[in-house]
Amino acid sequence: MKAKAQKPRNLAVVHGKRVAVLGAGSWGTTFAKILADGGSDVVVWARRPELAREIQEAKRNSDYLPGVNLPVSLRATARLDLALAGAEQVFVSVPSQSLRENLVAVQPHLGENAIVVSLMKGVERASGLRMSEVIAQVLPIAPDDIAVISGPNLALEIAKQQPTAAVVSSTSLETAQAVAMLATNGYFRSFVNTDVIGTEFGGVLKNLIAVAIGIVDGVGYGENTKASIITRGLVEMTDFAVAYGAQPETLSGLAGLGDLIATCQSPLSRNNTAGRLLGQGYSFGDVVKQMQQTTEGFASVGPILELARAKGVEMPIVEQVRQVLDGTLDPKDIAPHLTTDSDEPQGERTLDDGQAHGGAALWGSLKRAFHQLRNGGRGSLGD
Numbered sequence: 132m133k134a135k136a137q138k139p140r141n142l143a144v145v146h147g148k149r150v151a152v153l154g155a156g157s158w159g160t161t162f163a164k165i166l167a168d169g170g171s172d173v174v175v176w177a178r179r180p181e182l183a184r185e186i187q188e189a190k191r192n193s194d195y196l197p198g199v200n201l202p203v204s205l206r207a208t209a210r211l212d213l214a215l216a217g218a219e220q221v222f223v224s225v226p227s228q229s230l231r232e233n234l235v236a237v238q239p240h241l242g243e244n245a246i247v248v249s250l251m252k253g254v255e256r257a258s259g260l261r262m263s264e265v266i267a268q269v270l271p272i273a274p275d276d277i278a279v280i281s282g283p284n285l286a287l288e289i290a291k292q293q294p295t296a297a298v299v300s301s302t303s304l305e306t307a308q309a310v311a312m313l314a315t316n317g318y319f320r321s322f323v324n325t326d327v328i329g330t331e332f333g334g335v336l337k338n339l340i341a342v343a344i345g346i347v348d349g350v351g352y353g354e355n356t357k358a359s360i361i362t363r364g365l366v367e368m369t370d371f372a373v374a375y376g377a378q379p380e381t382l383s384g385l386a387g388l389g390d391l392i393a394t395c396q397s398p399l400s401r402n403n404t405a406g407r408l409l410g411q412g413y414s415f416g417d418v419v420k421q422m423q424q425t426t427e428g429f430a431s432v433g434p435i436l437e438l439a440r441a442k443g444v445e446m447p448i449v450e451q452v453r454q455v456l457d458g459t460l461d462p463k464d465i466a467p468h469l470t471t472d473s474d475e476p477q478g479e480r481t482l483d484d485g486q487a488h489g490g491a492a493l494w495g496s497l498k499r500a501f502h503q504l505r506n507g508g509r510g511s512l513g514d
């Protein structure tokens with residue numbers, strides 16, 4: 132029997148707050164639908180006028196969301212000033228590498244008390260900064276007015292109103308709650324936390340593990356290999372994010388494990404699909420040409436490995452993804468060296484030996500501090 136889509140709960144009469152969504156690709160358009168179905172007065176900004184016209188007039192985005200009818204209340208424009216006029220909350224969903232240039236154009240039109248929300252899952256290649264950090268750098272707004280949203284959110288499934296959850300995170304719980312109030316309807320539920328670092332890095336890092344899973348799929352390996360990579364991948368994600376100040380629990384939540392499961396399992400994932408093509412033997416250049424949509428993992432792998440090195444975090448799976456992208460590792464060799472170069476048996480949890488030394492977290496910090504000392508105190512990209 133075909134699953135029945137959930138009905139949106141129409142809250143238009145309850146609030147009708149004016150919001151803007153910047154970026155009319157698959158996620159921007161889907162998120163605009165989430166907000167409109169939750170009762171907000173939404174204007175989407177599309178870079179291409181013909182796309183803005185299709186959304187505005189036909190209530191369709193046929194390239195990105197084929198077969199999906201958008202809410203009749205949803206409006207679209209190719210003019211940033213019109214999209215931003217009066218917007219209390221601004222949701223940004225452009226490719227991560229274009230965020231900075233887009234924010235420069237946004238700045239003159241941004242309302243004084245507007246909250247800016249990142250829907251993106253990448254880091255800036257040149258700086259290694261998370262999207263909320265780029266927003267804080269470019270826009271004259273307080274960190275408490277910035278939020279991020281992440282979770283197992285494959286756009287097309289949500290556009291078809293299949294029930295889904297996400298996390299809204301901000302250093303201000305009040306801001307996270309204000310955003311979550313609008314980003315909730317009958318088929319989409321937003322939870323809140325204040326761990327921006329963990330929430331953002333969860334979204335970035337699961338993309339890299341999804342590329343690895345795609346590679347394994349393309350090669351033709353089975354479920355044991357994939358389960359091993361997903362599980363060890365989560366350890367890498369958690370070690371990395373915690374080294375940068377995240378709460379480990381965030382990585383076992385929707386923005387970590389939740390998104391990892393969705394992205395690694397679904398052919399709808401662009402990162403997973405791109406990995407599969409690599410595993411089937413296509414070169415990186417061929418895969419980039421074939422991918423019609425944003426594949427964030429490709430741009431993130433370099434900066435993430437650099438950030439990992441700076442904190443002494445080992446990421447053997449992500450490292451192997453880089454080698455496959457570079458053409459220095461045969462995709463079929465990705466699994467055998469799942470752990471480090473050492474032949475010695477390793478504890479399953481990175482911090483296991485630390486617990487014997489009287490505190491896993493402390494031991495992890497000491498290991499990282501030692502590593503940084505050995506590397507001349509380098510702590511971040513570009514140091």
Ligand SMILES: NC(=O)C1=CN([C@@H]2O[C@H](COP(=O)(O)OP(=O)(O)OC[C@H]3O[C@@H](n4cnc5c(N)ncnc54)[C@H](O)[C@@H]3O)[C@@H](O)[C@H]2O)C=CC1
Nearest residue numbers: 155156157158159178224225229251252284285286424425
């Ligand atoms: N598609 C999904 O299921 C989800 C995507 N995301 C994240 O959302 C972000 C956006 O991804 P998608 O919407 O999926 O990508 P997409 O490839 O579907 O759409 C990207 C949109 O940005 C436009 N664009 C390209 N270059 C631009 C530029 N320089 N300035 C402004 N616009 C530009 C494109 O024309 C297109 O409309 C990514 O960071 C992605 O990781 C997050 C959750 C779910």
Ligand SMILES: O=C(CO)COP(=O)(O)O
Nearest residue numbers: 282283284285400401402
């Ligand atoms: O982030 C996503 C699902 O949560 C979408 O993943 P892809 O960018 O790989 O399509």
